Amino acid sequence: MIKINEIFYSIQGETTYAGLPTVFVRTTGCNLRCAYCDTQYSYYEGSFRDNSEILTEIKKYSTNFVCITGGEPLLQKSVLILMSLLCDLNYKVSLETSGSRIVDQVDPRVKIILDVKTPDSGAKDSFLLENLNSANTLTELKFVICSENDFNWSENFCRQHDLFEKYTVLYSPSYGNISERWLAEKILIKNSPARLQLQLHKIIWGPHERGV
Numbered sequence: 001m002i003k004i005n006e007i008f009y010s011i012q013g014e015t016t017y018a019g020l021p022t023v024f025v026r027t028t029g030c031n032l033r034c035a036y037c038d039t040q041y042s043y044y045e046g047s048f049r050d051n052s053e054i055l056t057e058i059k060k061y062s063t064n065f066v067c068i069t070g071g072e073p074l075l076q077k078s079v080l081i082l083m084s085l086l087c088d089l090n091y092k093v094s095l096e097t098s099g100s101r102i103v104d105q106v107d108p109r110v111k112i113i114l115d116v117k118t119p120d121s122g123a124k125d126s127f128l129l130e131n132l133n134s135a136n137t138l139t140e141l142k143f144v145i146c147s148e149n150d151f152n153w154s155e156n157f158c159r160q161h162d163l164f165e166k167y168t169v170l171y172s173p174s175y176g177n178i179s180e181r182w183l184a185e186k187i188l189i190k191n192s193p194a195r196l197q198l199q200l201h202k203i204i205w206g207p208h209e210r211g212v
């Protein structure tokens, strides 16, 4: 059983899967409290569902893409089984995690998005560096940038760990803190190899809606 906050169908707003119709499975609970968190409703609300109930819900939609998100999905071990089941059924599965929990048991067919927390997130140092050992060619590293200090910190982190050479690195502007243009220009001026990521769903629906 997994405590699920919500299952919904929308456009993937982030990662290299951005723009694709996707079923989102949001688990309940998070061990962090990021300053910019827009899913505080997922901290406690939800109900326990078994894998067959979850699969039935997912199959209602015609897409092949499923995103497991939270909260922090890896707080619940049963999520690992669900992801492997979905991979067996030929779904393209992505997992959004802060990387504050070990990812080495995640099925290697899953695209892991490691959301490395910056200083201004308020959760700096939550990322487990050993998770980089479990990264593969599918893995993407995401940094939500709130300030110039965050930008510089992220650049240093990526270069220190050779992330630009090995993985897709995504820089996303923290909604309401810095503008897309500010971050785009910063990437260009500083010759950063990072890929600018805009939260498409917020551009389309605004900060509080998430799709159909």
Ligand code: SF4
Pocket (backbone or CB within 6 Å): 030, 031, 032, 033, 034, 036, 037, 038, 039, 040, 070, 071, 072, 098
């Ligand atoms: S990790 Fe995600 S869900 Fe948890 S507090 Fe941070 S932004 Fe919110």
